[in-house]
Amino acid sequence: MAFWSGWFGKGSAVATVEPPHAALQSAGGGVTITTSAELEEALRTGAVTASGSVVTPNTSLHEPTVYACVRIRSSIAANMPIDVKRRVDERTRVDASDHWLWKLLRKRPNRWQTPSQFKRMLGAHLLLRGKAYAMKVGSRGMILELIPLHPDRVECVQNEDLSLSYVYTRRDGRKVSLKQSEVFHLVGLTLDGVNGVSCITYQRETIGLSLSMRDHGATVFKNGARVSIVLKHPEKIGKEGLDFLKASLDEYRAGGESEGKALILEEGMDTAPLAMTAEDAQYIESRQFSRTDICMIFGVPPHMVGDTEKSTSFGTGLEQQTQGFLTFTAEDDLTTWEETIARDLIPEEEPDLYVRFNRSALVKGDIKTRWEAYVKALQWGVYSPNKVLELEDENPRPGGDVWYPPPNTAGGDTSNKDNADDPAQTA
Template structure:
């Protein structure tokens, strides 16, 4: 089956491929003795919060299609892609849900895929998200990429490169991306181990963890009964704080660190910082408020847009422009103005300066603030400032007209 849409002719099936790339997140044991994969990593609250902060913001930002004009640009609301990106990309998702899902795939798995459904007229009719675990990439002898998808029923389908919207994150080979979890597996594994350690301590319900030494001649049966009796009476949170009683002649020796010895709480805080560093998210956005205050909250938000979101937003824009738009007269772009506005006082000062220096109109400021248009607002002339040293109108004496009269004189 062949497909032509103003581009090179490509063959979908029966194309020999000399390389296959499987988009799988491999599981492995790290040095902390825990298995790190997408599900276990996302169960860490800091990872979940970092992924949510980025994906929810990307999903909720306005994404519009623009048309290049002689005077600059304008929104192309009649373009078929505008409705898909702004409202609903398919029949079961909103634009927010689609972009949020795709962004989560990028952050957790390093890749996000969506099938592009083209009409016979060469227009995009729908964008259908594909789960990364069911996608393999084939590279042909000519260097072309094919995407082989497998659904839950096990049926496979091969898609051409211009039928897939592919977002990559930190790729090594230019074909498959890598997620922060995959690259820094040990860091995530340490956070998992610390959480498991704390859970086990609470599960045991006591700080006592070690060996019970009994008198010589204790049989295996007696030793097992002592161990089982100890576990039954002093493990679990319900038994926390109970006083342990050992058989006559038996002693207890601690052989493991307590939570205080391991500085468990401080290690947990450090894990939050490590996760924030992996995803390049300010710690305050994932619940670490130790370094946050009212004076730097606005600047942290701008930092988030500039150093965290910008890379992801540009990746979306360039991928859509490359594969979904066939005319160079159109392009897509996110509107981040709302995230950069700051508080109302800063915005008011910004608009006042922009309007007074002449590079912004009042109508433009109102449009940015989503306020209704006022006819002729840009035609109003500014009243010249009043000189405080000038005398009031109708008076010839700057002091009010009484100066120069004698003490006994009447007006």
């Protein structure tokens, strides 16, 4: 049993009774409220928007566009392989798969999560709260596990000597202090250099408006309040007839079994269809604008979340938008991970060690683009055939460790002539 099991209150021989707030706290994070002033502040601030919707990192995921953006962006680092390498000299790099960091990042970050689960979880925390934390569990200079900490329960403070310290609130309400050397700390957009900015906080009204429109549409369809036809009576209908007509209409539209059936009218009543009202059209248009705004907040092209209303469904337009997403959004996420790992996980006594995401994995699903790049790399002597086989997870072939000379050389390179008698170089 690891020593941190007791630190989290697990594995102890003495049973402890969790306070009533523990269940709620474990479900959605949050902090413990112990005074009336803290309760008043929680009730008055932040979460309630002008539209009336309560917007928190958890409720914002009920908006489909927010959920899609968080899923897409957090999955980039989660699904992309990360390589641990060592600099031998200025031009030579070798894989450091024998280092403990490789196992931590590629195989087992902790005892219950896979690497993709761990990175996706911290990526979602980073997007929704602007920060993500994990406690480092180490021994003898090695980090054995990374234990994710819910960001709502972590308070980060910069000390007078500019170092950082953390206070973690456990589920039972107890507070535990952590040093900067004990925490893996991802930070997104920041205004003070320490705490990340949450897009949910700064864009709460935009997301709240979208949630309100969604709730409005659901209520309309639930109550059947959108008028598609008008009933015309030749004379004035009495109160008894009006009550009977209302009851009949409520029964008709109460369930799905009446869908498509005829409505029986009495006393010479007639129907007339109504076209879509201006309010209906404005509601649909507002929903589209809301999706676009949320995509803009998260830096995701609208077509990636299924909104192709104002863009072509094929061709170079979408390809350029996708490339822009990879260049300006995905690259930002990958760089954040790489630099944070270099700062928090790589020992200072190993400056030659570094990590890098294998960005070539982004074209793994596009076999045409992938093999065109391989052909060019072979033609210009960048890759050998065995290197291509390695990238495709295939076994090397005999004589495949040869680098072909570029087809257009103007410098009269004679390196190929020097290797003419070498079977390994001419295979």
